[in-house]
Amino acid sequence: MAEPVKVRRLTDQEGQRLQQIVRRGSTGSVRLRRAMMILASAGGNRVPVIAQVVQADEDADEDTVREVLHRFNEIGLACLGPQWAGGRPRLLGPDQDDLVAATATTRPATLDQPLHALVDPQTRRLPAHHRRRADPDRP
Template sequence: MAEPVRVRRLTDQEGQRLQQIVRRGSTSSVRYRRAMMLLASAGGNRVPVIAQLVAADEDTVRDVIHRFNE
């Protein structure tokens, strides 16, 4: 079985920026949902849980995490 997909360790600046996006909620809904996915992953949640949280497909969540990690 493959290793679970997780976001890499966030820098302080990245974490603050993601929280700022989520708190304000004034940016695009896509940006908001991506920030939620990354913060949820950083918090230790697994892909299926994150997908339910943001009402997205599990593959979409994996793609967002992989892109961020690159």
């Protein structure tokens, strides 16, 4: 059977900082709960008890407590901050960044004259031989 999960011994500074977070309660709820988990573990409580005290998420109650305790043992107080990343995932890879930057900053060789001189006034479009497809791999 595996050994119960506990936090390592807290330094004085870590203990004071955790106490400050729990007493004030002015930080975000995630930081507050995580600080409570660490303090409860340092006080000798086991994971199921900590999960009930902190009322961790229903989906991952005890697992969440274990993850926080392991992260604290690895990186210290940095584990208190949530590591959420928002936004849409990147569509371009790092190797394509240079190509995009080079394309955006260079003037096409076919444009020896100003762009407005090339535009057909009736259709308001470039002549066909000056148009490029957005995706060069697409036929």
